[in-house]
Amino acid sequence: MFAAGDLETVVRIRPPQRDPFGDPIPGSGGELVxxxxxxxxxxxxxxxxxxxxVxxxxxxxxxxxxxxxxxxxxxxxxxxxxVVGRPRRWGRAGVEIVVRLVTG
Known part of the structure; x- marks a missing residue:
């Protein structure tokens, strides 16, 4: 799929969904490789x-x-x-995801 660079394993962390009272819904959210x-x-x-x-x-x-x-x-x-903004979906070319790390 990609022509250059090292392939990385990225883990998606999804926060749990919330019920009308603001409590987390069991089984929602989690991690995906x-x-x-x-x-x-x-x-x-x-x-x-x-x-x-930084x-x-x-x-x-x-x-x-x-x-x-x-x-x-x-x-x-x-x-x-x-994740910053909505991921850009380029059809068969893949998904482009802009990210930001804030430290300090």
Missing amino acids: LPDCLFAPGPSAEMLNGANQ DVDGTVYAHPGADVTETDRLRIRGEVYE
């Missing part, structure tokens, strides 16, 4: 407002039909990234 993804690290930015915070962006390229939504998180190389 997404094999053979590419991860393209992006730029990072340091917050200059006195905080020790934002790191990246992009994951997954197989077509990868079940990822904008409310999920992804574990990549041992770190948990937030």
Whole structure:
């Protein structure tokens, strides 16, 4: 599927759904392994407002039909990234997922 780079195993972390009272619904949410993804690290930015915070962006390229939504998180190389926006679905070419890691 991909022409370059190392294939990564990415883990999708889906938060549990909530009932009308805000309580988690048992059996909803959980983790799903997404094999053979590419991860393209992006730029990072340091917050200059006195905080020790660094934002790191990246992009994951997954197989077509990868079940990822904008409310999920992804574990990549041992770190948990937030999904930024809605994943872009490119038909047979796959799914492009923009992610962000905030530390500090």
